[in-house]
Amino acid sequence: MQIIAERLAIIGCGTMGEAIVSGLLKAQAIAPEQLILTTRRRKIADALSSRYGIQTTTDNVAACRSADAVLFALKPKTVPKVADHADMREALAGKPTISIAAGVKLEDLRAWLPQSLVIRAMPNTPCLIGEGTTVVSRGANVSDQAISLATRIFETVGLCVELRERHMDAVTGLCGSGPAFVYVMLESMADGGVMMGLPREVALKIAAQVFQGAARMVLQTGLHPAALKDQVTTPAGCTIAGILMMEDGRIRSVLARTVQEAARVAGGLGDPGKLERLAKLASDEPS
DSSP states (O other): OOOOOOEEESSSOOOOHHHHHHHHEEEEEEEEGGGGEEEHHHHHHHHHHHHOOOEESHHHHHHHHHOOOEEEEGGGGHHHHHHHHHHHHTTTTTEEEOOOOTTOOOHHHHHHHHEEEEEEOOOOOOGGGEEEEEEEEEEEOOOOHHHHHHHHHHTTEEEEEOOOOGGGGIIIIIISHHHHHHHHHHHHHHHHHHTTOHHHHHHHHHHHHHHHHHHHHHHHHHOOOOOOOOTTTTTTHHHHHHHHHHHHTTTTHHHHHHHHHHHHHHHTTOHHHHHHHHHHHHHHOOO
């Protein structure tokens, strides 16, 4: 059953944009003829067209004019360059316009596209395998129907929830940067297995499955992580010995502060002066 009756344009179809295209098509949430993709280079556009049987173009404005809803799968520095001009404002007037650019705030999107129904989204890289997490925030005058459209798009590549924009810096630190923090922890646990004699590839596979299994236990049981921890922590056992070693290293504080610092930096990504400088750099790059 299709979830999108309109024509959807994905502007700047790089890695994340292609992940969303793949998720939409695998979920049969949209027909190929309902999609139009844009890239900077004709060669890449042709490759995407061949791979998915979808119309592609290098003309962002034309794609937006032909669509009923638009997803900006653009880097922060590119958004003002693409959005902030009269032709794009006219092309997107009255249309749901979703941006996944980290740090680009709703007020900026509204300034560039004052007649659009702007929505901000923060997906993460596990969307590439359909296990992503995305948070969406709606701008002023965005209807439930428009935010529902955005939510259903991202549900094809994982979990999607709606929050107020004031939470977006924290979301970026936890959701956007979080996978990298998990990879560091996963690698460290595998290193421990190697130190105790396990082959590297086996230790890494076991550690990855441990993370996946533990995370699914939290999601599927609804139990607090502390309760699940207690289930495997027997008196005088090896698990409590390992946990106390983690506590000696202030693991809780370090991880919490890690997210806090990432969120702090995320808060500065959308600084207008920084975006202006990044847009200038983007305009100087070869096409």
